[in-house]
Amino acid sequence: MRQIYDFAKYYYQKLSRLKLPFMRYPDSKTKNFKSIPRSKMKEFNKVRFHGPKKLACYNPFVNLFFNSRGQAVVCCRNQDIVLGTYPENTISEMWFGNVANKLREHMLNNDLSMGCGYCEHQFKTSRFYGLPSMHADYYSSTKLTYPKIIELELSNICNLQCVMCSGIVSSSIRKYREKQEPLKIVYDDKFIEQLKEFLPYAKEIKFYGGEPFLIDNYYKIWDFLLEIKSKAKLHVVTNGTTLNDKVKTYLKHLNFTITVSFDAMKKDLFESIRVGANFEKVKSNILEYNKILGGKGLSLSITPMKINCKEVPEIIDFCNDLNATVNMSYVENPAEMALWTMPSKQLEELIEFYKFYKFKPIKSVNADYNFKAFSQFVNQISQYQKVNAKIEKEYELTLKTKDECYQIISQTLDFVLRENIIFESDKTEIYKVIQEVETELSEDDKKFFYGNLTNFLETKGVPALKNFVANGFDVKKLKDVLSSLSERPNIYIKNYKNISL
Numbered sequence: 001m002r003q004i005y006d007f008a009k010y011y012y013q014k015l016s017r018l019k020l021p022f023m024r025y026p027d028s029k030t031k032n033f034k035s036i037p038r039s040k041m042k043e044f045n046k047v048r049f050h051g052p053k054k055l056a057c058y059n060p061f062v063n064l065f066f067n068s069r070g071q072a073v074v075c076c077r078n079q080d081i082v083l084g085t086y087p088e089n090t091i092s093e094m095w096f097g098n099v100a101n102k103l104r105e106h107m108l109n110n111d112l113s114m115g116c117g118y119c120e121h122q123f124k125t126s127r128f129y130g131l132p133s134m135h136a137d138y139y140s141s142t143k144l145t146y147p148k149i150i151e152l153e154l155s156n157i158c159n160l161q162c163v164m165c166s167g168i169v170s171s172s173i174r175k176y177r178e179k180q181e182p183l184k185i186v187y188d189d190k191f192i193e194q195l196k197e198f199l200p201y202a203k204e205i206k207f208y209g210g211e212p213f214l215i216d217n218y219y220k221i222w223d224f225l226l227e228i229k230s231k232a233k234l235h236v237v238t239n240g241t242t243l244n245d246k247v248k249t250y251l252k253h254l255n256f257t258i259t260v261s262f263d264a265m266k267k268d269l270f271e272s273i274r275v276g277a278n279f280e281k282v283k284s285n286i287l288e289y290n291k292i293l294g295g296k297g298l299s300l301s302i303t304p305m306k307i308n309c310k311e312v313p314e315i316i317d318f319c320n321d322l323n324a325t326v327n328m329s330y331v332e333n334p335a336e337m338a339l340w341t342m343p344s345k346q347l348e349e350l351i352e353f354y355k356f357y358k359f360k361p362i363k364s365v366n367a368d369y370n371f372k373a374f375s376q377f378v379n380q381i382s383q384y385q386k387v388n389a390k391i392e393k394e395y396e397l398t399l400k401t402k403d404e405c406y407q408i409i410s411q412t413l414d415f416v417l418r419e420n421i422i423f424e425s426d427k428t429e430i431y432k433v434i435q436e437v438e439t440e441l442s443e444d445d446k447k448f449f450y451g452n453l454t455n456f457l458e459t460k461g462v463p464a465l466k467n468f469v470a471n472g473f474d475v476k477k478l479k480d481v482l483s484s485l486s487e488r489p490n491i492y493i494k495n496y497k498n499i500s501l
């Protein structure tokens, strides 16, 4: 029944795009609100999965998110406007209170200035794909009742130390990598009691971690949902390492969908990203989850980074084999690992690689969805490529040439020689290493190498050399430092926000 309703709603929403040219949007200059311009709303409404809407976002009316610090917010991207904090405030005070109402008032005027900086920026640069407001569109109501979606991030307990993750999200990273005290778990049984008033009204409840299948409070919530025979859609994002008897019972008797983080089809690569996980175990759990869910409701989440970006198509093939959907999880940080800090040339090669990949010929609704998600992902990569090419072009104009670079090298080395900081033999050795590094670089990388080396010598040259020889002349170390000068993630980090296409 629900599927028929969803199907009808989807087509109704598609048809409703016809009303796009006539839609009226809030425009509240007179009331001291900063509404999103009509032109941007029109652009956004063209790509909204659930059809065009009057407001840019419905999260403040339908979504309640608890983060691991005890704070309630309306969505993961607006962590600045805290509706209240547990245990100081009750859940009712948070959801029906003044802060939430003020945020709603802003949203009724399409004004994103109250903590919604992320979306504001995405609107300005027309990057609508993946906006967290899209999901709330499904409910798109401004009537104030209990939240339709509850998102829970009640603890950071996790058994893995994934390379792109941090201690805020993983207790293991906090303990072993960051060597910090564990985060305090603020949510207790009284919180769960308060939550019981809200749970029966929620249409969707999402469980994040840490690792949800290791978090005790979630087991208490699932027991309660079993007791009230809840029909709510429950969603878990798991690392796929845990599947015990209790979990099996919940999966069988509640309305679960599961997203498993899965970043590589090669054991070594997978285990080097998901540190602490066993590839075979996760893969066999994925098959088991899928079996229990009856082949419906499984999704694999790929976090494409520099190290695993070429795995994406194979994982999509794996999803299609399982009739699972794919979820692309875009990495912003750590920036050095992320695809948006990849040189434009490499991004171009990556796009070519994706273009020529031969997917297994599988036809299904989910495979269709996955190919669409993949093509959106490739579009996003093309967007990065264009932005980075533009950044590189602008940066190149500021770079010194090879001749200018060699002039500075010669001046600096003559100076440190005169000052007896290095010997003649060191000077010869340094030239040799520079030339060695140069021959290993592509023409494209050489431009950055000369420019960065010049900047380096001009800003830190003499003290850096002094320091270097004081610790003993190490040729390998010198080569490593020089090689790193052809890298350029910093230029993207510095300039990305200012570039719009």
Ligand code: SF4
Binding pocket: 056, 057, 058, 059, 060, 074, 075, 076, 077, 078, 112, 115, 116, 117, 118, 119, 131, 132, 133
């Ligand atoms: S506008 Fe963006 S940041 Fe603000 S509540 Fe909506 S989704 Fe969250």
